[in-house]
Amino acid sequence: MLNNGPKPRTIIVSLIGIAFIGAALWVSFRSDPVPVDLHTVTSGPMRVTIDVDGKTRVRDAYEIASPIAGLTRRSPVSVGDTVIGGQTVVAVVDPVSPGLLDTRSRLQADAQISEAEAAMHVAQTDLRRAQQEQAHAQSQFERAHTLVQRGFSTITQLEDATQRLAVADATVEAASARIDMARGALNRAEAALVEHGVPDGADDACCVPLLAPADGVVLEIDVVSARPVSAGTRLATVGDPGDIEIVADLLSSDAVGLSPGALAIVERWGGDAPLMAQLRRIEPKARTDVSALGIEEQRVDAMFELTSEPAEHAGLGDGFSVFLRIIEWQAEDVLQVPLSATFRVNGNWAVFVVEDDVAKQRAVVLGPSAARTVQVLEGLSPREVVVTHPSDALRHGKRIVER
Secondary structure, three states, X not given: OXXXXXXXXXXXXXXXXXXXXXXXXXXXXXXOXXXXXXXXXXXXXXXXXXXXXXXXXXXXXXXEEOXXXXXXXXXXXXOOOEEOOOOOEEEEEEEOOOOOOOHHHHHHHHHHHHHHHHHHHHHHHHHHHHHXXXXXXXXXXXXXXXXXXXXXXXXXXXXXXXXXXXXHHHHHHHHHHHHHHHHHHHHHHHHOOOOOOOOOOOOOOOOEEEEOOOOEEEEEEOOOOOEEEOOOOEEEEEEOOOOEEXXXXXXXXXXXXXXXXXXXXEEOOOOOOOEEEEEEEEOOOXXXXXXXXXXXXXXXXXXXXXXXXXXXXXXXXXXXXEEEEEEEEEEEEEEEEEHHHOEXXXXXXXXXXXXXXXXXXXXXXXXXXXXXXXXXXXXXXXXXXXXXXXXXXXXXXXXXXXX
């Protein structure tokens, strides 16, 4: 009997063909794995810092200002000179000299002198007349007094003579006072003719020497050469460069979270090793500054005291630039991941965890964040692998391959 069914060889060939076609279709339509960057979750020390630029300044700087309007002499000291408080002269100011007179002012001053001299002459003449009247009244009084004693005159006549003598004495005193007034007016008129320069008989050494208020060095000289200055003009600044502090310009929102005593690491100051500093105080009032991007910011100054040994920062001076890393929070054993591995999902934080070359989305609870890492409070364990910088092509359950 003939067998009309398919031969085994034909069946085998058909099955192989079907499997080949199925494999080709599966390879053609399956999605390619997404290339990603991976990071292993670890535990270790973590530090959250506020990074700002700062500037050094002498803690107690003394500004020497001119107490009078005058002509300051050339500075007797130079920047960097050592000064002793109460002994070293840092500036010398001469009183202001009168200016030159124009023709009208000179004629007016000459006329005032002539007027004052005439008034002096009149006062002297009045004095001589008053003295003559005084002498006559004195003789009349003595004669009346003698007659009354001898009984040839009345008491009334003596009283009249006494009154005339008192009036004459007062007239002499008034005439003397008018001479003093005329002399003062003459001196004032003559002073108006004094022009620039030292008048005859004046002391050329007349000046106001200004002494250093404290020990230190000259930090700055505002007026080097001789020139006129007004009262209150700053001439020089003195301070001790060994007693310096650091001033940092902080955002007010960052300053709120800091307390006196907060530590800071001082870098980029020019030395080989970083320095340590401690927050001393924060100014109570902020100011409005405009950033380079044109954004208004509320900023406040914070003062830091260097705690490193003075020998370690011997090269620092007033106005030097430094970089501060202010420690806001730190811990020794913290589970952490890169900030680039985290993303938001419906208001919560999440990461992609790698399991058997497949990305699995997992919710996490995060703590404080540093510049590049963030603390993980819940959701991850050490040695798990997470995806950093996940792209939009990555979804839950997607196969991945390390880039």
